[in-house]
Amino acid sequence: MDHSSAEESDISDSDIVEYKEMTCARLRAGKMKVKYGEKTFRCPFCPGKKKQDYNLKDLLQHATGMGAAPKREAKVKATHLGLAMYLEKDLASSLGKPLEIVAYKPKIPKNEEEKFVWPWMGIVVNLPSELKFEEFSRESEDRLRAQFSRFRPLQVTILANVKDQTLCAIIKFAKHWSGFNDASSFEKHFKVEKYGKVDWSKRNCRKDDLYGWLARFDDYNSPGPIGEHLRNNGVLRSVGDLEREGLQETDRRVSCYARQIEETNKQMRELELKNNQNAMKLERMMEEKDRLVEEHNKKILKMQNAACQSSRKIIGENLRLHEELENRRKEIERRCKQLEDLATKSNIDGAKLEAAKEKNAKENGLLNLATQKQKEADKELLQLVQKQKEETDAALKKLTDLEMQLASKHKLELEIEQLRGKLEVMKHMGAEEDTKLKELDKLRETLEEKDAEMEDIDSLNQTLIIKERRTNDELEDAKKELISGLQKMSGARSVIGVKRMGELDQKAFLAACKEKTAKDDGKKLALLCSKWDGEIKQPGWHPFKIINVDGQAKEIIQEDDEKLQALKAELGEKAHDVVVKALLEMNEYNPSGRYPLPELWNFNDDQKASMGEVAAYLVKQWKTHKKKRTYA
Template sequence: MRIKELAKHSALQLYIERHLGVNNRSEKVAHDRPKNAVLDRPGNIVHDKSRNVVNDRSEKVAHDRPKNAVLDRPGNIVHDKSRNVVNDRSEKVAHDRPKNAVLDRPGNIVLDKSRNVVNDRSQKVAHDRPKNAVLDGPGNVVHDKLRNVNDRPLNIASNRLGNVNVVSENVSKEQLFVWPWIGVVGNIATEFKNGKRIGESGANLRDEFTRKGFHPTKVHPLWNRYGHSGFAIVEFTKDWEGFTNAVNFERSFEAEHCGKRDYYISRNRGNKLYGWVARDDDYFSKTIIGDYLQKNGDLQSVSGKQAEEERKTSLLVFNLDNTLKVKNETLEQVRSKYDDVNVFLNRVINEKEVMIESYNNEMKKMQQETRKDWEKIYVAHEKARLDLHVQSKILEDREKDLQRCQVQNENERKKLYLEKKNNEMAMMEQNKADERVLHLAEEHKKEKEKMHKKILELQKKLDAKQTLELDIQQLKGALQVMKHIGEGDYEEKKKKDAIKVELEDKEEELEVLEELLQTLVVKERKTNDELQDARKELMHWLGKTHSYRAIIGVKRMGELDGKPFVGAARRKFSDDEADVRAVELCSQYEAYLRDPSWFPFKVLTDKKGEKAKEILDEEDEKLRTLKEEYGDEVYRAVTTALLELNEYNPSGRYPLPEIWNSKEGRRASLKEGVSYLIRQWKVKVSKRKR
């Protein structure tokens, strides 16, 4: 914001030089003349205050002219008030020039309004000067806008205050303006209505001035006890741009002879608006304008405002420089700490990745071993059950034979009874064995829940360990900083000792957590092995008793469904070759699925770049061709198999069996499988009782 103010300050200086007539010529005159000289026009010294000397020409003019003479320029008497006489030359000029002529200086006609004619000299000046030149007076080019070149180099940084002071001394004579910059509009048309005078609203005036390019912020009509006073206050922005707009506002009215002086000397103002910039005389006036200005503004000169801005800018630059130094020192300290923590964090992450990879390998190995053991147990159990079932049927057949032959031999009947009893006992033992299997499955389910809790606890302990390691590293970093600070300060030494004590406590706590973590890892592995064995045994049993109507069963994840291929082939080919084409197409995409080089997936990360997710690349050439040629059903079958392989066996790319909830279309948990096993056993037992 302060830099913008400086830019506007520089723009104000350039504006004053362009529009108030400060150029090379004025600068040279200001450099050559005495410090306390008084000028009657630029470059002509009338009086030197430091030497109390008046130049020859001015002395002669001052000595020769009457006491009450009125001058149009130094040395040329236009009117002598004491004699009420106008000099010959002025009389002749006034007599000869047209009535509506506009002069650039006394006696030189620039424009004749009645004939719209410009004199030769003005025409020549207008023809010779650049199109977009800015003048300080008739024929004197200060600035060419097309080339953006001044007669002298603009050195704002070194000459800003000097140039502005020259302008203030020579032109404005340290005029006091009302700040914030305020303009006054007078002669606003009013009418008497309902006992009050009313006039144009401030919003309409503001819009009109905005269209003219003055950009006021607000326009306040002034009201008194009779209503609208005919005056309005025009507020501009408080910066130098606002001052420029205020000056342009005043000059636009002066160009139309509707300025402040015109307002007070004009007897017939008509309906024209008069406007000017509020100054000290308005501020101290005993009018409604003065009352408003005293309540809402202060008096300031241009040079005073510039000095205040320079002082604020210098203070701001000094404060910013000090703040920048402190921030740089803090940045270096933080950067050093960040590097240390970053190195430590990378080491912790690498250790964690190695530990996770080792853990996953161990889990896979244990799962394979558990699956083999459960398969062996299930095979032996099933064999014993079948043997008992066959034996039971043999006994039943023998019983029927004995009944059919009506064997009356009591011994034989007793023997048969004993064999039947033994068979029932064997069946009871088999049921007990089944109950033990179910009980074991329930225990495995409970163990799985315990293992899940332990895994969560293990994860919490691991997070606590990592947090503790980070705290230890931060304490070590703080301790190193304390060492570099020095040993002179007692308070710093005390803080250093406290950090050492806290560091030792954290290290002891870390050792305890590592021991606990190791114990939990061992327990978790053991429990997970048991759960995987139970899941393998359950999967083996469900695979043998598979039924298409069963809710819980075994599904081969990643296996391609051939039904959609048959339907697509029949739609596209004749009935004779449809089946063959369907088998060929299905075999082709099964080969694609087994090919590790075909990986139609793309990886997406979140906005933070932390979480990565693999999604199917629908723009893959093979998938796009398949969808366009054979339809959505075949496309869904292939993409479903792809997603299942990528989730369950991305490295091997071959189907794996998995316990599946066919009703909900998802992977079934061990708890669901055990519950389904118990329900099937209860149904089987109830059928036997019948």
């Protein structure tokens, strides 16, 4: 077989799939031999093993097991996975029989329906008579347990039969299958030595040694201390029952684990979806940022081009003006020279010549001054252009820095979201990435600091609530004292006093009733007043209905109430309004107790008086009385 240098080198875990396909292709091409007979096969990748020949199913089992072994090298796993693929897809299809990896099933004993005592218990009889003393019972049980220690008993209990003065022991084993194996070995030990239950039942059995067996149905139902102990400490079960219970428990656990795996997969899919959504949002943000940056750059370039064109135009105009000034100056110098020549030749009047020279000199000075101003303007223009260029470069640099900061911020936000997603995934998958977890720990510490601040705020809020409750209690006590004092000192003309809320205003009610009844019928008026005062206090009469006002429930008087309609028809609307007012006060202040409650009241404004108003009124009254006593 030919092997290239690339194939001989080690591969990584990420290359297993590719190398598996390559190995399967080489096996299909016949470059490696697997089949050595009609039903004989060999693994081409394990030539040094003792077992060389396999049948097809065993070779598939070998290849699958080697491919799934976690401690094997990547190349070994890849080659054996390729062999398993070749056996399943090519050789199995050619033979026409599908290959299956046989799952392990525990062997069930033949006597699976035979009833045993569970938890598994063994019986030992014919114990020495010296073990019957009570003071040695604990020591005897420990000694007997040590004697059968190779069968791993959990507990040994010595029993005494009062009738025949014999001793026996019950040996308890573990509940699971290993306990059943220990109990079976215990019984087999006595059977081999001819000291089993059958041997004990014989009449000519030897009475000088121990007999033992595994407790069964007949022992459980037998009379005497053995049967009583077995019935009190165990139940009858068959191996088949326990096997079925074990399978049911296994199925229940498998279904539970399957549900947990499904929930975990669902959570992972949700996290992956959320991560993809965040990635898409970030990608759209980056695209939008790139578009804005591109538009901004185009505007900047357009402004730069316009500024350059304007600068070139201004500089060209300045150069043209400078050239014109220079030509004018040269023309004036030429004329001065001509005048000098003419003065020399024609003896012109000196005064006129001097005047012309002064005029030309003045014009020349003005031209020089204009030239100087033009140079200064050119210099300022160049400085302005340079300053504009520097400001443009600074703005571009600042824009670039801002773009870099924005990109860093978006990148950091993406990393935070990815790390949070990975943290959630790692919580379910059990993975550990120390470096990124440190960053997440910092974020978690920040969140914990915020939680601590929130706890402090909650604690302060609780303290303020407690203080508010204490203040309210103190105000309530002060209010009670004010009510008590005002009830004693208030008169008929008091501005501030105490009003009993929910009590019928007898004065107003009587005045309303006199309009509908005889004024001199005082007894009838008193009875009417007492009647309606009692009706207001009746718990069963609740003439209110609930309406919705601005999203809040509010109780109002039910105008179609029979009693109120009868009251309005009999005594008039004013009497009806007095009763309705008392009902509203009762419903507001004491709807459950249905008796009047005292309240501080401003009789001038006909409204509830505040503590400040009451205090100011009392101080004013005190000062008034003090002045009266002083004058007296």
